Amino acid sequence: MASGIPIEISGLTKRFGPVTAVEDLSFTVEPGRVTGFLGPNGAGKTTTLRTLLGLVRATEGSATFGGTAYGALERPLETVGAALDANFHPGRTAHAHLAVYATAAGIAASRVPEVLGTVGLTEFAGRRVGGFSLGMRQRLSLAYTLLGDPGVLVLDEPINGLDPEGIKWIRVFLRNLAAEGRTVLVSSHLLSEVQQSVDDVVIISRGRLVKTGTLASLELDAAPRTIVDSPDRDALRAALETAGLDATEGRNGFIVDEPDPAKVGHAAFVGGVEVSSLHRLKSGLEESFLSLVGGGEE
Known part of the structure; x- marks a missing residue:
């Protein structure tokens, strides 16, 4: 071999x-x-x-x-x-x-x-x-x-x-x-x-x-988190960074290491950023994977 x-x-x-x-x-x-x-x-x-x-x-x-x-x-x-x-x-x-x-x-x-x-x-x-x-x-x-x-x-x-x-x-x-x-x-x-x-x-x-x-x-990533998106992703990224929230950009928005969507929404509000979607991400390996790739096929 x-x-x-x-x-x-x-x-x-x-x-x-x-x-x-x-x-x-x-x-x-x-x-x-x-x-x-x-x-x-x-x-x-x-x-x-x-x-x-x-x-x-x-x-x-x-x-x-x-x-x-x-x-x-x-x-x-x-x-x-x-x-x-x-x-x-x-x-x-x-x-x-x-x-x-x-x-x-x-x-x-x-x-x-x-x-x-x-x-x-x-x-x-x-x-x-x-x-x-x-x-x-x-x-x-x-x-x-x-x-x-x-x-x-x-x-x-x-x-x-x-x-x-x-x-x-x-x-x-x-x-x-x-x-x-x-x-x-x-x-x-x-x-x-x-x-x-x-x-x-x-x-x-x-x-x-x-x-x-x-x-x-990836299993650690499966802990409850929040997914958030905005028409202005650069501004949203800056707002999350200012609030000290760690986030990874996926196809459907940013996956934020914060289980409470209210805190993520507040960070966007303080930054003056329009939010187009905001919800808690379910735990689980498959959900974590799908959140990273956008949930489906192109």
Whole structure:
């Protein structure tokens, strides 16, 4: 197994013409931990991952594996296992699908049955992929990421399409990978899908970072707080700072570390700021996550 190395995203910006998909994004994914890369659909997660894997060129900043761009890795499949937009030839068997990539990468053919066994597809090795369910295809994608026994795993929505048994299996699977010292980055648009698997979270919305830290820190964020918004957010920010209230800006306003909306409203009143919304934020991990990303998909 290749040793785990950090994934380093630094000042990453990606524009597609007039559209900014990712803006000044910076975070680090450490070895030996499972990191959840979270945000609603359209938040910029896939663009970030595609840039990391050299499929898209950054407008500004960098995305590397321990300081080395994916395209400069000597043996990429033995360093990084990635499952993004998996393509399967429907007429090939699961074994043949993996064998093609193993041969191309100079990986021993013996790895094919090994990884099929690891993901629970041994009995389906001779079956054509065209007849696979979505969950079975997800497992086959995971088998592909493990072909080179890499130290880094980058997985885009790996739980999508899995049944309850499959979800339970992949949670244990991810934890075991991290326990071996690998670096594991898992994207999802739902915190509930990955919260039992991850150690750390990186949350983005509209291409910008809104939260990074341990899952425990997000649990602390789940304490009752107040959400407030104004047509003039700069003035509102200044009023909250003047009142000594700590706040984080989200899509639907500022999340204030104060459970009493009346105190937050008073701070805005004293600052002469018009308030467009003001209410107490319910406690709970999912509520905390949704408040950071604005409560839904773009």
